[in-house]
């Protein structure tokens with residue numbers, strides 16, 4: 001095994017909070033070897049619970065990398081947590097505003113520096129009542145197309161059984177299974193070098209999310225729906241923001 005990627009003080013601080021939170025679940029990691037040991041990667045994940053970030057950060061960290069999370073801007077204003085998020089290299093996403101592009105710029109920079117960037121392309125916890133990924137925003141596709149880095153699909157399931165973000169129900173006992181599964185890098189070669197139009201972004205977004213959904217189907221042992229759920233509220237449509 002090679003060297004662990006070094007974090008700093010705030011990564012240590014985050015670890016001291018996130019590891020205990022991750023222990024709420026009985027964790028299974030599938031395909032962890034698909035996370036590159038060095039260099040840039042874009043980790044594209046579904047989102048089902050507020051406990052996802054601790055689970056996913058610990059997953060990446062235990063595989064000897066430091067995750068850089070795309071996170072909604074308001075989280076950076078939470079006392080202490082915001083400091084920790086910024087200090088550990090979190091990238092603020094200004095959802096649904098012109099500044100969305102600035103957050104993509106910071107994410108491009110992180111990828112150029114060889115970091116692991118974690119993104120939840122749906123931008124929020126799925127509104128699909130059955131927990132499958134919903135129609136995602138296109139920011140992740142833009143990042144994937146404009147950076148020639150491995151784009152790794154990942155699904156995680158079970159955090160939602162511990163903490164359900166919508167019903168605000170906390171069910172730690174009995175301890176729930178939480179599975180995190182990585183797939184092979186997504187081959188986007190057919191799409192690279194084309195003009196980045198909104199149609200292309202939409203298509204690449206759906207290609208990526210179908211991979212995530214297929215991994216999730218494997219974990220759940222269920223057939224996914226044929227279509228991505230569309231939230232009726234604005235925001236989950238094809239507007240371009242970073243997720």
Ligand SMILES: CCCCCCCCCCCCCCCC(=O)OC[C@@H](O)COP(=O)(O)O
Pocket residue numbers: 011014015018019049050053057058061066067069070071072075084085088090120123124125
């Ligand atoms: C273990 C080592 C730790 C290394 C560093 C980890 C740094 C801390 C990462 C915190 C990441 C937080 C990411 C949040 C992603 C996000 O912003 O998702 C949005 C949703 O949730 C909720 O949206 P909403 O619909 O508004 O409730």
